[in-house]
Amino acid sequence: MTVYRFSQILVRPLAWLAAAIALWPLVGHFLNSERMFGVFSDSYQTHEMTSVLVLLLCGAVVMRRRNASVASVLAGICLAIVIARFVPQFGPVFGVGGPYMMGWNTALVLGIIAGGFLISEARFYSLGALLCFLALGLTVVLLIAGIWQQQEILGQMSLTTGVMMIALAASIAMIHAHRGVMRVLLGPYASGRNARMQLFLGILTPLVLGGLFMRVPDWLEGKSEVFLLIAALTGFNIALIVVMAVLMERADHKRRQLERKMADLALRDGLTKVFNRVMLERRFGRAVAQTKQGNATFSLLMIDLDRFKAINDLGGHELGDRVLHDVAQALRLEMRWDDTLARVGGEEFAVILPGANLVESYEVAKRLCACIEKVGVMRNDGSVQRVTASIGVAQWLVGESMQQIYARTDGALYEAKKLGRNRVLLAPESGFDKRIEPVDEAVIAMPCVSPETLAGVSERCQNVA
Numbered sequence: 001m002t003v004y005r006f007s008q009i010l011v012r013p014l015a016w017l018a019a020a021i022a023l024w025p026l027v028g029h030f031l032n033s034e035r036m037f038g039v040f041s042d043s044y045q046t047h048e049m050t051s052v053l054v055l056l057l058c059g060a061v062v063m064r065r066r067n068a069s070v071a072s073v074l075a076g077i078c079l080a081i082v083i084a085r086f087v088p089q090f091g092p093v094f095g096v097g098g099p100y101m102m103g104w105n106t107a108l109v110l111g112i113i114a115g116g117f118l119i120s121e122a123r124f125y126s127l128g129a130l131l132c133f134l135a136l137g138l139t140v141v142l143l144i145a146g147i148w149q150q151q152e153i154l155g156q157m158s159l160t161t162g163v164m165m166i167a168l169a170a171s172i173a174m175i176h177a178h179r180g181v182m183r184v185l186l187g188p189y190a191s192g193r194n195a196r197m198q199l200f201l202g203i204l205t206p207l208v209l210g211g212l213f214m215r216v217p218d219w220l221e222g223k224s225e226v227f228l229l230i231a232a233l234t235g236f237n238i239a240l241i242v243v244m245a246v247l248m249e250r251a252d253h254k255r256r257q258l259e260r261k262m263a264d265l266a267l268r269d270g271l272t273k274v275f276n277r278v279m280l281e282r283r284f285g286r287a288v289a290q291t292k293q294g295n296a297t298f299s300l301l302m303i304d305l306d307r308f309k310a311i312n313d314l315g316g317h318e319l320g321d322r323v324l325h326d327v328a329q330a331l332r333l334e335m336r337w338d339d340t341l342a343r344v345g346g347e348e349f350a351v352i353l354p355g356a357n358l359v360e361s362y363e364v365a366k367r368l369c370a371c372i373e374k375v376g377v378m379r380n381d382g383s384v385q386r387v388t389a390s391i392g393v394a395q396w397l398v399g400e401s402m403q404q405i406y407a408r409t410d411g412a413l414y415e416a417k418k419l420g421r422n423r424v425l426l427a428p429e430s431g432f433d434k435r436i437e438p439v440d441e442a443v444i445a446m447p448c449v450s451p452e453t454l455a456g457v458s459e460r461c462q463n464v465a
Contacts, residue, residue, distance in 0.1 A: 003186045003196075007174040012062065014171035018164045019058035025160060026051035046160045047102035049085075049094050053078050053110050054164050060117055061171055068121060075117045082111035105142055106157055109135050109165050117172050125180030130242070132173035137235055139165040181242055184249040189256070195245030199238065269343040271321055272328035280342035280350055284402045287354050291396065299361035301351040302392040302409040303331070303368065306421040308347040311377055311387070320347075323377060323387060330371045335364075350406075358395045358426065365391045365424040373422075390416035394427035 025046040056078040064071035084090040085107040095101030112135040120128030142157040157165075177186050185195050267279040275283070287298045305311075305327065312320040324347060331341055331349065340352040351368070353361050369389060376384040392412030394405050412427035419425070 002188050003192070007177045007182075007186050011171050011174050014167045014174075015058045015061040018054055018167040018171070021160060021164050021167075022046075022051040022054040022058070026055075046158050046164075047095060047106075049081070049102045050106055050110070050161055050164075053081060053114075054168060056081075057110070057114060057117065057168055057172070061168075061175065064121070064175070072118060072121055075114045075121075079111055079114040079118065082107050082114065103157060105138070106161055106165075109138050109142075109157075109169075112138070113165070113169050113172060116169075117175075120172070120176050125176045125182070126246075127180075128176070129173050129180055129182045132169045133238060133242070135169040136166060136173075137238060139169070181246055184245050185242070187249065189249070189252055192245070192249070194248070195241060198241045198245075269328075272325050272343050274328045274332065274349070275340060275342040277342060277344050280340060280344065280352070281402055283340040283342075283352050287352055288396070290354060296355050297357055297396060298352060298354045299356045299358065299393060299395045300405050300409045301353065301361065301365055301368070302406075302413040303349040303351065303372075303389050304345075304391075304413055304417070305347040305372070306388045306390060306417075311385075314377065314379065314385070319377065323375060326375045327372055327387060327389075330375055331368055334367055334371045350409075358393065361393050361395065362424060362426065365393050369422070369424060388422035390421050391424045392416060392427055393424060397429065 026048055029048040029051075056074050060071040060074040060078075063074065085094050085096075085102060086104070088096075094107075112131050116128045116131030116135065118128075119131065122128075139157070139162050143159065143162040173182060174186075176182060184192055185199070186192060267275060267282075269276045284300075291297055305323075308320065308323075311323055324343075328341070328343065328349070331351070335341060335351070338354055340350075342350050344350045351364075353364060356364065369391060372389045373386050375387045377387060379385050390413055392409040392415070394409040394412065396405055408427040412425045416423050416425040
């Protein structure tokens with residue numbers, strides 16, 4: 001499972017985890033049970049407004065797929081309440097000035113998370129993700145400040161609140177894991193893997209080294225200054241790594257695009273944009289494998305445009321190229337999505353029809369003949385010269401190689417040329433040295449035959465198979 005897929009699975013569980021933790025102290029406030037004011041009994045208590053705001057944001061995360069407008073409204077309400085926390089008139093609602101209140105740092109983190117959600121929903125994905133990272137970083141710093149007894153710097157935050165903030169910020173950051181900076185950090189490519197490792201080391205190293213210094217009071221007197229320096233270094237590392245990861249991903253993205261383009265050029269004809277002979281051979285191998293697994297069959301069609309040299313003589317190679325392009329597009333529109341169309345020569349195309357027997361392939365070939373005739377060339381006298389094609393059809397026999405069925409179909413194609421062009425002919429079961437029975441030989445020589453006659457030929461092919 002990829003990191004991206006795993007992150008998508010975690011979005012809702014993290015939101016539900018934050019909601020469950022928020023409900024516990026909120027129920028405790030309603031029951032007036034101080035033991036329930038925090039999930040972790042040895043930590044600070046969680047204010048009821050903190051729980052309400054967390055629940056609003058959790059609701060926004062859960063609702064965004066069903067109704068994005070409702071989700072944005074919930075996040076907007078949360079942001080408005082956070083702003084009210086810093087208005088003196090609303091101070092008593094949040095317990096400001098008393099021993100038990102919603103801290104300004106908690107409100108700040110919640111406001112950043114709500115802003116990140118709203119900005120991400122406005123399709124500023126990278127900025128929204130960075131705000132969630134900022135909220136995560138502040139929460140971790142606040143929790144570490146409590147562990148190191150440095151609450152005078154940024155205030156205090158209960159462990160219960162901290163866990164809620166981390167789960168909520170991570171959930172919102174991963175909502176748009178396929179967009180912006182999250183696509184880089186969670187991507188399966190080298191830039192993403194390097195960024196994740198650098199983030200881990202860039203955050204862990206300053207915190208571990210700083211913790212060692214803080215535990216040795218004889219080394220340094222100004223613990224507060226050291227703590228601020230550690231926090232600043234950690235934040236700088238995060239910002240630097242994210243920026244470098246984005247730059248690396250942009251360069252790597254261009255390289256991947258170039259590789260895909262080169263791979264596409266290697267498998268497609270540059271003029272008509274259909275597959276070339278290399279891809280035809282791959283699709284033939286796949287058709288053979290599918291036939292062996294499902295007891296099905298497939299057929300090969302060889303198409304050659306009639307009197308194509310006359311078209312080149314009429315308007316030069318530029319006109320000939322345009323006709324080839326138009327014919328290829330017309331053929332493509334008449335085929336199923338899993339059929340394979342390839343240009344194998346100058347004015348020659350090949351088609352693989354998976355699951356089609358001789359009867360079905362013959363009907364398809366007639367339709368292709370008709371669609372080619374719709375491609376016209378304007379003569380100098382103003383008249384339109386219709387483009388026609390001769391088509392050979394063969395049903396695959398068990399054990400037959402690409403070269404063998406190609407030779408049979410190509411033989412039927414050139415036999416059609418000898419018989420007057422603009423027709424569909426069926427290939428014999430084993431080369432032209434072994435004709436089909438006389439009743440079926442008429443099928444080879446005629447552009448139109450009855451389905452009953454074709455069914456007999458197809459049945460014998462299946463018997464051979």
